[in-house]
Amino acid sequence: MHEFEVLKLLYTRLDVGDDCAVIPFQDTNLLLTTDMLHRATDFPEGTEAYTVGWRTAAVSLSDIAAMGGRPLGLVVALGAPRFSKEFIEELLAGLEDCCHLVNGRLLGGDIDHHRELTLVSTALGVAKKPVLRSGAKTGDLVCVTHGLGRTAAALKLFELTQVEKANELFRFTPRVEEGLKLAPYADAMIDISDGLARSLHQLSEASGVGFAIEYERLPLLPEIAGLAADERERREMALYTGEDFELLFTIPQAGLEEAQGAVKFTAIGRALKERKILLRVNGKLEELEDRGYEH
């Protein structure tokens, strides 16, 4: 059995098919999501302890945001080969500051000696009516918050040892406020963790619709322009590198104006009846591959 098959099996059993597990509770729903980050894959040379903490909190809070949820709190398991006071204090400050930014709370955690710096954050949230991945309807507008290419740009800057700017980009804001405001309008929502292309495919699988995306409308971060060597790389950064942690959602045309009054976002395409993901570049339609950032 090929490893990919095994992972697929595992995903089927562990992946709940949404950004969070949904637990009906009293008259509402609790949301629970967990994410593992570790040195080798998630924190390039130059990542500050504060940024490590921030990003650890942010990835799980972003999952709460993607369901239109309100964070109740976060717990963190930390494994590290050694503990210096400075490192720990900065890490905790990053965790706490990110939580506070979205009205969340660092509630506690567990620590352990571990050969490799490893962090697992678990966020708890609540949503009366969680926005699922499965609600997109033919004709819906496909929209994205803020800009794409944040992590792609940060990784380039780490490579170029421009670590200050790279760290800044790495400390993304979980779109909790946007998620809460969009929840009444959105038919389906997801956060872009593995790249726009992968997230579109995930929405498509869950909702049973396709999408036609206008490449020219993608709100690329200005940082990308100066960092991509050519058009090919620019597209790669915008579509496939991933970890943008923006909200990708669909809304009916009728709700557009009201939603745009509440939150700033960009409509980038439409949901199709046919289950294909199409990208229009220079007037030509091509199929968008189902590949993304491999964590």
Added chain:
Amino acid sequence: MHEFEVLKLLYTRLDVGDDCAVIPFQDTNLLLTTDMLHRATDFPEGTEAYTVGWRTAAVSLSDIAAMGGRPLGLVVALGAPRFSKEFIEELLAGLEDCCHLVNGRLLGGDIDHHRELTLVSTALGVAKKPVLRSGAKTGDLVCVTHGLGRTAAALKLFELTQVEKANELFRFTPRVEEGLKLAPYADAMIDISDGLARSLHQLSEASGVGFAIEYERLPLLPEIAGLAADERERREMALYTGEDFELLFTIPQAGLEEAQGAVKFTAIGRALKERKILLRVNGKLEELEDRGYEH
């Protein structure tokens, strides 16, 4: 700064002072707890994948039990160097079976490639009136569920390559049922994760009382007798090795009979006004050291 000081600092910020973080929610309280386990420290050679999964779920569910809580569900982050179908299926079966045993549910998780097998389980629970570590009162009886020395015995058996029996002992039952039944009677409760001695010190610190424990009354598992080389080792296994995952709690004398009608447990001593942890062995009182199993 010595590493121990750094860890203390970290504990102060991450440790909530109880087995779970308590989140007041509507007319009740949510409980959230996270635990990291990994190959080097938690799974000796011979630990089956099924046992790895079981124990991963059980450690967090035991924390819910220790607050007198009812589990709502569990999420698990899994990092592993490679994924074989058999390993994954057994691991998931262990996770699921342990959850089902206590009416919990495996809700989802995250997977990641990692050099070392690393699992983090996070359990969500609910308790109208969580039993804290801080409620023990002078004169209370100190009690423990079932038997002590389970992990001590299992570790010995792993060493002796008696892996079947070792795995069986390693798959402990989270005392959820007992916790729920004891909650109305207990003044304070904790699960014994780092050994009876360490847990008594933790209860003492939180409650501001001391304890006098009768060594002869400790309900040692029968397995210990045949495995300890001498009396010194027997005491070590009973008091310090830890990971018994039994409930240690205090109740007023007046509640004893009723509580014993609901749950089987053993009274092993009394809470004292003076903040000392005393052990009576052969009629002599000695102070019980504050040391335990280092994970």
